[in-house]
Amino acid sequence: MNKRTVFQLISSTALTAMSVLVLVIVLSMYPPSEVWSQFTEIITRVSVDDSGTQGNNASTRNAIDSDGSNIAFASLSNNLVADDTNVYSDIFVFDATTDNVTRVSVDSSGSQANGASDAPSISADGRYIAFHSAASNLVASDTNGVVDVFVHDLQSGTTERVSVDSVGTQANNHSLYPSISDDGRYVVFESRATNLIAGDTNSAIDIFLHDRNTGATTRVSVDSSDTESDGHSIYAAISGDGQFVTYSSVATNLVAGDTNGVSDVFLRDLNTDTTTRISVHTDGTEADGLSTHQSIDDVGRYIAFESEATNLIDDDSNSYRDIFVRDTYLNVTQRVSVSTAGVEGDHISGDTTDNPNSRISANGQYVAFKSRASNLVTDDENGIVDVFVHDRQTGYTVRVSTDSLGNEANNASYYPSISNDGRYIGFYSYADNLVSGDTNGVGDVFVYDRDSLPPTSTPTPTSTPGASISNPATVTFTQNTSTPTEATVTTIAGDAYVRCENVTSGGTLSIQVLSSPPGQLTSGFTILPTNFDVSTSGGLACDYITLCLPYDEDEVTETSLEESALQLWHYDSGWTDVTSTVDSLNNRICGIVEDFSPFVIGVNDSVTPTPTTGATVTTGTPTPSILPDSGIARPTYIFLLGALVLLSGGIFLTKEARLKR
Numbered sequence: 183m184n185k186r187t188v189f190q191l192i193s194s195t196a197l198t199a200m201s202v203l204v205l206v207i208v209l210s211m212y213p214p215s216e217v218w219s220q221f222t223e224i225i226t227r228v229s230v231d232d233s234g235t236q237g238n239n240a241s242t243r244n245a246i247d248s249d250g251s252n253i254a255f256a257s258l259s260n261n262l263v264a265d266d267t268n269v270y271s272d273i274f275v276f277d278a279t280t281d282n283v284t285r286v287s288v289d290s291s292g293s294q295a296n297g298a299s300d301a302p303s304i305s306a307d308g309r310y311i312a313f314h315s316a317a318s319n320l321v322a323s324d325t326n327g328v329v330d331v332f333v334h335d336l337q338s339g340t341t342e343r344v345s346v347d348s349v350g351t352q353a354n355n356h357s358l359y360p361s362i363s364d365d366g367r368y369v370v371f372e373s374r375a376t377n378l379i380a381g382d383t384n385s386a387i388d389i390f391l392h393d394r395n396t397g398a399t400t401r402v403s404v405d406s407s408d409t410e411s412d413g414h415s416i417y418a419a420i421s422g423d424g425q426f427v428t429y430s431s432v433a434t435n436l437v438a439g440d441t442n443g444v445s446d447v448f449l450r451d452l453n454t455d456t457t458t459r460i461s462v463h464t465d466g467t468e469a470d471g472l473s474t475h476q477s478i479d480d481v482g483r484y485i486a487f488e489s490e491a492t493n494l495i496d497d498d499s500n501s502y503r504d505i506f507v508r509d510t511y512l513n514v515t516q517r518v519s520v521s522t523a524g525v526e527g528d529h530i531s532g533d534t535t536d537n538p539n540s541r542i543s544a545n546g547q548y549v550a551f552k553s554r555a556s557n558l559v560t561d562d563e564n565g566i567v568d569v570f571v572h573d574r575q576t577g578y579t580v581r582v583s584t585d586s587l588g589n590e591a592n593n594a595s596y597y598p599s600i601s602n603d604g605r606y607i608g609f610y611s612y613a614d615n616l617v618s619g620d621t622n623g624v625g626d627v628f629v630y631d632r633d634s635l636p637p638t639s640t641p642t643p644t645s646t647p648g649a650s651i652s653n654p655a656t657v658t659f660t661q662n663t664s665t666p667t668e669a670t671v672t673t674i675a676g677d678a679y680v681r682c683e684n685v686t687s688g689g690t691l692s693i694q695v696l697s698s699p700p701g702q703l704t705s706g707f708t709i710l711p712t713n714f715d716v717s718t719s720g721g722l723a724c725d726y727i728t729l730c731l732p733y734d735e736d737e738v739t740e741t742s743l744e745e746s747a748l749q750l751w752h753y754d755s756g757w758t759d760v761t762s763t764v765d766s767l768n769n770r771i772c773g774i775v776e777d778f779s780p781f782v783i784g785v786n787d788s789v790t791p792t793p794t795t796g797a798t799v800t801t802g803t804p805t806p807s808i809l810p811d812s813g814i815a816r817p818t819y820i821f822l823l824g825a826l827v828l829l830s831g832g833i834f835l836t837k838e839a840r841l842k843r
Contacts, residue, residue, distance in 0.1 A: 224586040227617045228253050228276040228608070229627040231262045231283055240624040241274075242610045245304040245311075246599045248364070248544065250606030251278050252308030253599075254286070255627040256300045270298040273313045275336065278629070286311045286334040289320045290341050303362045303369075306422060306544075306602065309337050310366030312344070314358045329356040331371045333394065344369045344392040347378045348399050357390075359537065364422035364480065364544075367395050370402065372416050372429075387414040389429045391452070402427045402450045405436045406457050415448075417537050419478045422544050422602075425452050426482030428460065430474040444472040447487045449510065460485050460508045463494050464515050473506075475532060477541045480602070483511050484546035486518070488532030488539055500526045505540045505551045507574060512753070512780060518549045518572040520558070522579050527555030533596075541600045547575050548604030550582070552596055567594040569609045571632065575653045575694060576674070582607045582630040585616045605633050654694035654715075659722055661688045675712050676732030679770060682724040689722025693731075696780075709751075709784030710737040716778040730765060730772035733783050743785060753780045 229241030237259030244255035253276045260266040262274055263285045272295065273287040287299035297316030304311050312333045318324045320332055321343045330353065331345040345357035353375035360371040370391045376382045378390050379401045388411065389403040403415035411433035418429040427450045434440045436448055437459045446469065447461040461473035471490030478485050485508045492498045494506055495517050504527065505519040519531035531553035532539040540551035550571045556562045558570055559581045568591065569583040583595035591613035599608040607630045614620040616628055655673045659682055667682045675695045696713040714731050731750065738745055750761045750773040760773035771783055 225582075225584070225616055225628055225630050226278075227620065227626050227628050228278070229255060229257055229259065229262070229274075230276075232281060234281070235261065236620065236622045237262055237624070237626065238622060241627045242271075242625060243301055243538070243597050244599050244608040244610060244627045245302045246601050246606055246608045246629070247304050247308035248306040248602040250601040250629065250631075252276070252304060253278065253608050253627065253629055254302035254304045254311045254313075255608075255610075256302060256313075257627075266294065268294045268296060270295060270317075271300055273299045273302050273311060273315075273334075275304075275308070275311060276627075277308075284336065286336065286341075287313060287315055287317070287320070287332075288334070288341065290339060292339065293319065295320055301359050303360050305362050305366040306364035310335055310362055312360035312362040312369050312371075314345075314360060314371070324352065326352045326354060328353065328375075329358060331357045331360045331369065331392075333360075333362065333366070333369060335366075342394070344394065345371060345373060345375070345378070345390075346392070346399065348397060350397065351377065353378055359417060361419045363420050363424035365424070368393055368420055368424040370418040370420045370427050370429075372418055382410065384410045384412060386411060386433075387416055389415045389418040389427065389450075391420070391427060402452065403429060403431060403433070403436070403448075404450075404457065406455065408455065409435065411436055417475055419476055421478045421482040422480035423482070426450065426478060427452065428476045428478045428485050428487075430476060430487070440468065442468045442470060444469065445474050447473045447476045447485065447489075447508075449478075449482065449485060451482070458510070460510070461487060461489055461491065461494065461506075462508075462515065464513065466513075467493060469494055475537050475539050477538065479542055479546040480544040484509055484542055486540050486542035486549050486551075488551075498526065500528065502527060502555075503530045503532045505531045505549060505553075505572075507542065507546075507549060516574070518574060519551060519553055519555070519570075520572070520579065522559075522577060524577065525557060527553055528557045529554035531555060536596070538597060538599070541598050543600050543604040544602035545604070548573055548600060550598035550600045550604075550607050550609075552598060552609075562590065564590045564592065566591070567596065569595045569598045569607065569611075569630075571600070571604065571607055573604075575696065580632070582632070583609060583611055583613070583616070583628075584630075589615065591616055606631055654692040654717075656690050656692045658690045658720075659685050659688050659724075661685055673714075673732065675714075675734070676769065678732055679728075679730035679772070681728040682722075683727070684725040685723070686725075687721045687723040689718055689720030691722060692717050692719070706787045707751075707757075707782075707784060708741055708743060708787070709782045710734070710741060710743075712737060712783070714781045716781060718778060727775055728762070728772060729775050729781075730768075730770040731781060731783065732770050735769060741784070747785055748783055749785055751782050751784065751786065752777075753782075757782075757786070759786075 229237045238261045239258035241257035246253050256271050258271050262283050275284045287295045295317035296319045299313050299315035302313045314329050314331050316329045320341050330343050334341045345353045354377045355374035357371050357373035360369050362369050378399050391402050392399045403411050412435045413433035415429050415431035420427050430445050430447050432445045436457050449458050449460050461469045469491035470493045473489035476487035488505050490503045494515050504517050507516050519527050542549050552569050554567050568581050570581050572579045583591045592615045593612035595609050595611035597610040612625045653674045655671050657669045657671045662685045667685050669680045671678045673693050694715040745766045749759050750771045751757045752760045763772045
């Protein structure tokens, strides 16, 4: 072997090893889903036919199912499916897994509608699509000459009318804007009809619920004693589990003390038959401006809505309509149409007359909304309406009405919809620069994939640079009645410690970091900016739990508190001091608790601390056999295996080169 060959062999091997090293470093920075998504499109146009040909007319309102695999939308296009000759707006479903498009505003034999259809709502699995239509041929005996609400079953191909009374009698006036539960059983809608239930004498638009299993129709826009409203109620939305319905109403008699004379947002609990007002300040003060266009999460805890009120939160000084979220568990109202830094919008968010303008994800973490504000993200210079998503847990706000490179839209975007986990956002846009080949000159429906973005850092609280940490962070406990079960859970605010005594039933514990105080803080409280909401699922049961939550020394300094004086407060219809010890070495505060929900760290000068005594915090590392997984996946082994494979390949190639020489 000559010197040149030896040099080439060494160089080739070194380059191969260096390439592998770089690859391993790059890959280890991201979870696998984020790695592969770097090579996918962030935004996709879905108002196309099976071959990807663009629609020849406008496509507008849309709805997306739980995992983003099916997107329902309304369109005037007649080239999305074959034999579309009715010259009306139809409802279509785009299947993202097959790229197939199906028209669902048809009768049970597949015949097209003889009237316009709009306002789709889709079940969690994408099987059922509710919509309203002026067509008279979607079901037999449709002779009322008004707009009705229908549900189409994609699996069976059947279409049924749901804007009927409990015995199937058709409505005597228009019914519009349906919302369907996750399983497709319940559909709520607004209607001017007076014959859907007995005793409807208010001459107002009401909200009704139809049970597709039993056929029963009930009115939900009533007060807690079932008295009908004295004003119009519109834009109903149902929780995924079908228990709660939210709507807006100008009625003054749905709750006591409604004296503001404007539209408010209400929530009806169908299990307890109670009605509450949602559009209020955290302290219960009613809004001084109208509130409307609401959406709801899966279990009825979080309701997003828009409002012109200036008194729903403190320091609302922009004089514009904003988007808010009400936490019905903690009775807290939060504004979400803000920048990542929390700066309020410099223009209108939402819309005075159109719907939908905001949508909250099923888990309540993300809110998609439209806004004319130019200061919610940097480099917003198009001067038009955009669609944004605000992450309520991290405080991060992003604009999604952009192309895949982040370039802003050259025309307005409306009608946001959002998948259950907030990953996929559907919207309607006039822009022709979001995807290549958009030459139809009309509005289209697009879907934005947030997971295709490179990972972005969380503003506050922060975690170790480069780490991919979920919020909420979760840990799973298995049944263990012989020894205490311990775990360290890495949250975006730092490491929390959990010790479960006598785990009689396994399950999952979640720790969610909040950037705004939970619960109604009374006077005397001084708390740290970082707060926590702890919950369990899957039937987790322990005799009692020692919980240690992290705190930031800088936050302690900024709030002029002393570490030794910190208290751990738990909220359950009131605040209780559950402090057992302050672990200043590890910056954690601990308490022994029997139930969960929100926790804050701070002091209450008006209350004499009564900490729990006798608590012991284990500082040793739990043994692997009793340490549950923290839920943070680091694909180290996969990447090392890939590195070894590539390195072996490089050595093999260099050997082959040497043999050939």
